[in-house]
Structures are given as C-alpha cells and as structure tokens.
Amino acid sequence: MTVDPVPIARYAALLAHPTRTAICLALIDGRAWTSGELARHVGVAPSTASEHLTSLVSAGVLSEVRQGRHRYVRLAPEAGQLIENLASTAGVVMSAPTSLRSGRVATDLLFARTCYDHIAGRLGVALLDALVAHGLLLLSVGASLTSDGEVWLKSVAPGTDLSVGRRPVVRPCLDWTERRPHLGGLAGSLLRTAFVDRGWVLQRPRERGLTVSSAGEHGLAELLDIDVQSLRAGAVSTL
Amino acid sequence: MTVDPVPIARYAALLAHPTRTAICLALIDGRAWTSGELARHVGVAPSTASEHLTSLVSAGVLSEVRQGRHRYVRLAPEAGQLIENLASTAGVVMSAPTSLRSGRVATDLLFARTCYDHIAGRLGVALLDALVAHGLLLLSVGASLTSDGEVWLKSVAPGTDLSVGRRPVVRPCLDWTERRPHLGGLAGSLLRTAFVDRGWVLQRPRERGLTVSSAGEHGLAELLDIDVQSLRAGAVSTL
DNA sequence: ACGACGATTCGGTGCTCACCGAACTATGGC
DNA sequence: GCCATAGTTCGGTGAGCACCGAATCGTCGT
Numbered sequence: 142m143t144v145d146p147v148p149i150a151r152y153a154a155l156l157a158h159p160t161r162t163a164i165c166l167a168l169i170d171g172r173a174w175t176s177g178e179l180a181r182h183v184g185v186a187p188s189t190a191s192e193h194l195t196s197l198v199s200a201g202v203l204s205e206v207r208q209g210r211h212r213y214v215r216l217a218p219e220a221g222q223l224i225e226n227l228a229s230t231a232g233v234v235m236s237a238p239t240s241l242r243s244g245r246v247a248t249d250l251l252f253a254r255t256c257y258d259h260i261a262g263r264l265g266v267a268l269l270d271a272l273v274a275h276g277l278l279l280l281s282v283g284a285s286l287t288s289d290g291e292v293w294l295k296s297v298a299p300g301t302d303l304s305v306g307r308r309p310v311v312r313p314c315l316d317w318t319e320r321r322p323h324l325g326g327l328a329g330s331l332l333r334t335a336f337v338d339r340g341w342v343l344q345r346p347r348e349r350g351l352t353v354s355s356a357g358e359h360g361l362a363e364l365l366d367i368d369v370q371s372l373r374a375g376a377v378s379t380l
Numbered sequence: 381m382t383v384d385p386v387p388i389a390r391y392a393a394l395l396a397h398p399t400r401t402a403i404c405l406a407l408i409d410g411r412a413w414t415s416g417e418l419a420r421h422v423g424v425a426p427s428t429a430s431e432h433l434t435s436l437v438s439a440g441v442l443s444e445v446r447q448g449r450h451r452y453v454r455l456a457p458e459a460g461q462l463i464e465n466l467a468s469t470a471g472v473v474m475s476a477p478t479s480l481r482s483g484r485v486a487t488d489l490l491f492a493r494t495c496y497d498h499i500a501g502r503l504g505v506a507l508l509d510a511l512v513a514h515g516l517l518l519l520s521v522g523a524s525l526t527s528d529g530e531v532w533l534k535s536v537a538p539g540t541d542l543s544v545g546r547r548p549v550v551r552p553c554l555d556w557t558e559r560r561p562h563l564g565g566l567a568g569s570l571l572r573t574a575f576v577d578r579g580w581v582l583q584r585p586r587e588r589g590l591t592v593s594s595a596g597e598h599g600l601a602e603l604l605d606i607d608v609q610s611l612r613a614g615a616v617s618t619l
Numbered sequence: 620a621c622g623a624c625g626a627t628t629c630g631g632t633g634c635t636c637a638c639c640g641a642a643c644t645a646t647g648g649c
Numbered sequence: 650g651c652c653a654t655a656g657t658t659c660g661g662t663g664a665g666c667a668c669c670g671a672a673t674c675g676t677c678g679t
Contacts, residue, residue: 144472146401149463152470157396162385177655186639191657210646210655223469230462231391233383308648416625425669430627449625449676
C-alpha cells in the first residue's frame with residue numbers, strides 16, 4: 142500500500158454531489174457568498190446549505206469569515222483550480238466568462254452591490270477612500286467622522302440626526318471582493334438612501350447589484366471626485 | 381445556471397470511493413492490470429471490482445482491452461493527471477516513485493513477468509524480437525515458426541512434440557506495458573519452462589515478477605544475443 | 620469433450636448521507 | 650425592551666450504492 146486512498150476519496154467526495162458542486166461553481170467567480178445566497182442559488186433549504194458549507198470549510202475547500210449574522214465563504218484557490226481541472230476532464234465546457242472574477246453578473250457585483258443597507262464593491266471602497274481623502278472621515282482604530290464630515294453628511298442627507306440610536310455612525314465593513322473596508326454603519330446607510338433618492342444609484346428589487354446612472358456619475362464626480370467610469374472599467378481606488 | 385454541476389459531480393463521484401480510488405492509484409504506474417489483479421490488490425470480491433471497472437471505463441477514466449479471458453484496464457492519461465492533482469490538493473504526498481511508470485515493484489514487472497504461462501515485459505518482447513532476428517520466427521499475419529525455428533525449439537526444450545494439441549505453437553500476445561507483442565502460445569510456454577528449469581529465470585510463488593540470474597544473462601546472450609543488462613536498465617528492443 | 624480459471628450478472632443486505640422542517644441562537648436595527 | 654433576519658442544530662426519512670455470494674458465461678489448455 143503505497144498511497145492511502147482514503148483522504149483522496151474523502152476530498153473527491155466533497156465535489157461528488159451536485160449540490161456541493163453547484164456551490165463551488167457559484168463560488169468560482171472568486172467572490173464571497175453568504176450561506177443564504179448559496180442556498181437560494183442552488184435551490185436547497187438554508188439548513189442543508191449550512192451543512193454543506195460546514196463540511197466544505199472543514200476540509201479546506203472553502204474559507205469562511207463570519208461577519209455579524211452573515212457567514213461569508215470563498216473558494217480556496219487550489220480548490221478552484223481543481224474544479225476547473227475536474228470540469229475539463231469530465232468534458233464540461235466552462236465558458237471563459239465563468240472563470241475567476243469575470244462573467245456579467247459577477248463583474249456587476251464587483252463594481253457595486255448592497256451589503257446590508259449600504260454600498261459595497263469597488264464603489265463602496267471608493268466612497269470610503271474619497272471621504273478620507275477629503276478629510277471627512279478619520280480612519281484609525283475603527284473610524285469616525287470629522288466635524289467637517291458631520292456637516293458634510295447633514296448637507297448630503299438632510300434631516301439626519303446622528304445622535305440618535307445605538308448604531309455606529311461609521312463602521313469600516315470588510316469588503317470581500319476588494320479585501321478592503323468600505324463604508325458601513327449609519328453613514329453608509331444614509332448615503333445609499335440619499336444616492337438612491339437622487340436617482341444616482343439604481344437598485345432593482347431582489348438583486349444585490351447596483352448600477353450608477355449618468356446623473357450619478359456627474360454627481361459623484363462633483364461631490365467626491367469619484368471617477369465612476371474607471372471604477373466600472375475595473376480600476377480600484379488607490380488610497 | 382451557467383454550468384451544469386451534474387456531469388462534474390458524476391465524474392468526481394467516480395473518484396470519491398476508497399475502493400475506486402485505490403484502483404486508480406494502483407493504475408497510476410501506467411501499466412495495464414487485469415480485473416482480478418485489481419480485486420486482489422484492493423481487497424474486494426472479483427464481482428465488486430468488475431462493477432467498479434465497468435463504471436470507470438464507461439466514464440472514460442479507464443480504457444480497457446479484452447484479451448482472451450482477461451480484461452486489461454489502463455488509466456486514461458487525463459485521469460492520471462487529475463488524480464495526482466486531486467491527491468496534492470487533498471494534501472496527500474504522492475511519493476515520486478509512485479508516479480507514472482516507476483517504483484520498484486512496477487519496474488520489476490516492466491522488466492519481466494508471467495502472462496498466462498509465458499514471459500511478458502521487456503524480456504518477453506526481446507525474446508520474440510530475437511527469434512525473428514535469427515530467422516526462427518516469421519511474423520506476418522499471426523506468427524509461425526520457421527523450420528529452423530522448429531529445430532531450434534526442440535533443441536532448447538527437448539522432448540517437445542509440436543504436433544500435439546490445438547494450442548497454437550506461437551501466438552503474438554500483445555504486451556500491455558510495451559504495447560508490442562511478446563511470445564505467447566506453446567512455444568512461449570516451453571521456453572519459459574526451459575529457462576526456469578535451467579535456472580536462468582527465477583519465479584517466486586504467488587508473484588508475477590520474474591528475475592534473471594547471472595547464468596541466465598550469459599545463456600540468453602549466447603543463445604539469442606539478448607542483452608539482459610540493458611533490458612533491465614530500461615532499454616527496449618529496437619526491432 | 621472436459622476441467623480450470625477469469626470475469627460478469629444478479630439479488631439481497633446494510634450503511635451512508637442529502638434533504639427537509641422545526642426549534643433554537645445570534646445579530647442588527649428600531 | 651421588541652421584531653426581523655441569517656444561520657445552525659437536530660431528528661427523521663428516503664434514496665443510492667458498495668459489497669458479497671451464487672450462478673453463469675467465455676476462454677484456455679489438456
């Protein structure tokens with residue numbers, strides 16, 4: 142007995158069930174998905190998806206990060222490679238756009254999407270960077286608005302009372318496609334609402350993806366020097 | 381739904397069971413094994429092994445050739461690659477000698493082994509080539525001994541009656557490690573017996589592998605100009 | 620023709636596991 | 650404090666399948 146077949150078989154078994162395979166295929170775009178999203182995507186009960194994720198994570202096929210009540214999972218790079226290898230050996234044509242970090246839906250989401258009630262993706266990261274660049278936000282341990290920032294926010298989102306509630310005004314929320322924080326907390330929520338109200342940011346029901354109108358492009362450029370065009374083209378903010 | 385997970389899962393499932401994995405690992409040495417050998421090797425009933433082989437073959441993981449009452453299977457090259465990939469991803473160290481066409485046992489068998497009751501492997505192929513080179517054997521459609529060959533055979537294996545029985549005197553038997561015919565049939569059997577009797581070829585019970593003594597090296601060189609040393613080193617006859 | 624042997628087919632058995640729903644925990648925002 | 654939402658745990662159910670032994674088939678060599 143030269144090589145023990147058991148661990149190999151055990152690993153293969155993880156990819157040997159349509160549901161888990163579908164989960165991995167969804168994750169091959171390189172993004173982090175939540176447990177619930179995956180459950181809906183592959184059409185099983187949340188409990189079932191959760192069980193699958195647990196086994197995939199404990200075997201190292203997926204890596205997980207828990208944030209609040211969400212469980213984000215990502216495909217481990219080696220596992221992604223193996224799956225593409227497996228698919229091609231199995232004679233399945235994986236269309237190019239399905240590969241890592243591409244595909245229409247995927248790129249849309251990479252550009253801008255909702256995270257809880259605020260904006261994530263490259264746009265969300267750019268937003269936070271712009272606030273810092275303009276001296277409106279201070280990023281050290283945690284984050285906080287400067288006094289300029291408070292004034293600015295009230296002008297952008299009129300009728301805001303920052304003293305109410307226990308929700309932190311700003312919260313750096315780790316962005317799982319950019320691996321950098323974007324703007325969360327109350328300020329993030331207010332900004333999203335303000336942008337949607339102005340018709341700058343468009344949000345379709347039951348979808349995570351956000352789009353920016355041409356009015357939004359102008360507005361964001363004027364307000365915070367954000368170049369939406371280049372963000373959309375894939376540029377990341379360089380702060 | 382961009383990619384159908386089902387065929388991928390189905391393929392992975394083939395490698396997802398310890399028994400089938402063990403079969404594939406055995407086959408990774410690049411040689412063709414019979415169904416029964418694999419059954420014994422992995423420790424299951426012949427019927428079980430047969431079933432596994434059927435599914436592996438029909439999925440293209442293995443290729444099969446039936447010869448007489450034997451079913452030879454080989455690992456498809458892409459499948460071998462995938463398995464090595466899978467093993468390394470699963471964190472299993474596949475020691476170098478386990479890889480394609482190497483390892484001690486494997487190379488021994490590549491050099492010389494029994495096939496039915498005659499000699500296969502590089503030595504078997506060299507034997508057939510030498511007979512042809514010396515004008516003792518005619519290889520066209522099928523094969524037949526020349527009259528010189530008959531005389532020679534009787535001198536090497538005294539007491540031989542070639543007219544008895546329905547067994548073909550010579551039969552080119554496809555060698556599944558060399559992909560070229562070696563000497564089968566009655567002549568092959570007689571030569572093996574003669575060589576074993578003379579102590580040229582050594583055969584341990586319950587093993588397929590054959591070894592050649594130093595007496596055998598001299599004898600084969602003198603009798604048929606066969607260079608056992610270089611065969612053992614991996615050279616193949618070039619006829 | 621016959622016996623030996625390798626391989627296959629077929630029933631039956633038992634284990635594993637994917638799945639769901641229901642109950643529960645934890646988090647977020649009011 | 651409250652409710653809503655995301656996720657998890659757990660028991661039970663059902664399907665799939667790896668396995669074996671017995672019977673059968675085909676080939677080989679006498």
